[in-house]
Amino acid sequence: MATLDRDRHRAAPAADALATFLADPDLRYFTLPGHKRSPLLAEDEPAIRYDAPGSVVWDPPGGILPPGFVNPQEQAEHLAADLWGVDYARFVVSGSTQGNLALMLAAGPPGSKVIIPRGAHKSLVAGLALAGLEPVWIVPQLDVATGLPLGVTPAAVRAALATHPDVSAIALVEPSWLGLMGDVAAIAEIAHAHGIPLLVDHAWGAAFGFHPAMPPSVMRLGADAAITSIHKTLHAYTPGSLLMANSGVLDVERLERAFQTLNTTSPAAPMIASLDTVRRDMALEGAALLDPVVRAAAMVRDRLSDIPGLVMVNPSWIDLPAVHAVDPTKLVLIMPGTGADGFALRADLWQQGIRLELVDRDSVIPLLTLGDQPGDAERLADALHASLHRHAGPPRLPTASTTLWGLMPQVGMSPRDAFFAPAETVSLADAVGRIAVETVVPYPPGVAALAPGEVVTPVVIDALREVRDAGCRIAYCADPTLATLRVATRR
Ligand SMILES: Cc1ncc(COP(=O)(O)O)c(C=O)c1O
The missing domain is CATH 3.40.640.10 (Type I PLP-dependent aspartate aminotransferase-like (Major domain))
Structure with a gap:
């Protein structure tokens, strides 16, 4: 370089x-x-x-x-x-x-x-x-x-x-x-x-x-x-x-x-x-600006390391298959082993004037950046620690159904044709066999279950129901409750 x-x-x-x-x-x-x-x-x-x-x-x-x-x-x-x-x-x-x-x-x-x-x-x-x-x-x-x-x-x-x-x-x-x-x-x-x-x-x-x-x-x-x-x-x-x-x-x-x-x-x-x-700023003092963030993330992980069942993404994940690098500033709390619910954690922290970047039942992602002020990360760590203790329970299974993530989609038309296709709203049950015109992404793990142009199959519907009922957030589609789906009108 x-x-x-x-x-x-x-x-x-x-x-x-x-x-x-x-x-x-x-x-x-x-x-x-x-x-x-x-x-x-x-x-x-x-x-x-x-x-x-x-x-x-x-x-x-x-x-x-x-x-x-x-x-x-x-x-x-x-x-x-x-x-x-x-x-x-x-x-x-x-x-x-x-x-x-x-x-x-x-x-x-x-x-x-x-x-x-x-x-x-x-x-x-x-x-x-x-x-x-x-x-x-x-x-x-x-x-x-x-x-x-x-x-x-x-x-x-x-x-x-x-x-x-x-x-x-x-x-x-x-x-x-x-x-x-x-x-x-x-x-x-x-x-x-x-x-x-x-x-x-x-x-x-x-x-x-x-x-x-x-x-x-x-x-x-x-x-x-x-x-x-x-x-x-x-x-x-x-x-x-x-x-x-x-x-x-x-x-x-x-x-x-x-x-x-x-x-x-x-x-x-x-x-x-x-x-x-x-x-x-980054040209002149990038490393100095990021140093506190790298240290703050390590400190929060360390502070939470005594929480039974809590899994956190950390630099040692570099040893996992398919992983080649890990962002050391990223805090990702994976909740199922703690028995606690991410939404309950968010509610506790909200009351204390702390907002979190991404939360669902199984994962909590507070964003640490060079914009944090001295003492902020300690306050976050204390609040997370107390809330995790308060909501601790028997470990539970993650909500996401793994069937969905391994599925290769069945393509019915191109994304562009699906975008321009006349569309209608149908119940989830009636969507079977129809072609989706919208994207449906359950979080976690943020992998698309449906993209525009894909055929809605019974396997996808069952898996979507399962993840929705288990409390997954369903993103990007018109009806996040999944009572209905937008599909291409039959010609
Ligand atoms: C992976 C990824 N790509 C793109 C975007 C869009 O970014 P922006 O908000 O800057 O438009 C996001 C937003 O969260 C994202 O997570």
Whole structure:
């Protein structure tokens, strides 16, 4: 890895341009935004005080840009590309959701096949419909002890390629919501030997590569493009994200067109400025900023280690099959062995003014980041410890039915055809034999039971009923109670 020119990274062109703009009280602009940051309006709406579209903040006077003009946002994106070690970087103002859609538009022309893991975020699945792609699903390897998905193996990718040699891209979600990462470098090699790009939903990996204990960014492991949510585990304004790519195997020009197609023409300058500031902070002091997070996560795990039956994802999970790296800052409490219910834990902590990122009956995920203040992690650990004690009971089985996760879907039509198909709402029982137009994902383990275009089979219905009745959260579908499903109307 080339050494970073730290002096270059002391600059924050977009953040500085916004600060200069905001500092001029006499400036009057007959442009967007409609609120004009008017003090008369800002009194009731403080958020508008700092708001302006990027074009107003950094476009130079005159309609035609001077030759070679690089605006502060582009300068900031070049610095981000330098820091993450990639050829191409774009600040994304609509989250990794927008980035995943762009990745799918760049994956190949309509009708192309893409290898994609079951459990991909709904935005990747939506991208299949948007781009008219055909999914070649691969099932992640499951942990025998917990039933949770550990990761996609190179062997599973090789097998999918052997059956579908005409695939035009491989998509992965790395790390998973459990903070586990598979052998991305090996899968990148497989992709490249096949002459196709590896595209990664790296939403949870923004902090990767900035501390010796953190795994490397997937771009350093050979991915051709990735999207990462800088607002999730670093400190950008919600939902600021970063789209990255390397040229060679991927058509980066098509990715840029995809990005521009999906991008607003009025990106908010404060969000761009915040992404710029995060880049500067991580370049200059990334390891120092992340060090307390790495230590806090270890401290909380240590503090909870005396809770009978509690399983926690931790760096030693690197020894499990399909796991190649573990995010040491990720706290994942796996509850069944404690007898306690995640929802009960959440209710206790809620009462104490503590909010948790992701909770269901079997798992609790408090998010620790560099935004935590001294003492916060100790307060979290104490509250978790007390609540786990309070709700302890005989160990129970995890709620998720493992049948569902191992199932290969029966495809009835392409995701795009399902998206555009006339649809109706039917009872779960009446959905058997029909084609789903929506995504249905029980958490845990966050693996899709149904994706648009898939045939609803009796096995899927039985398994869905079982996980719903056991208290699983059902995500992404119109009716999370699963009394009904949206299916394509019969022709
Ligand atoms: C794996 C994964 N990908 C993508 C997203 C979408 O991210 P964003 O909220 O930045 O749009 C999420 C959101 O939780 C996610 O978990």
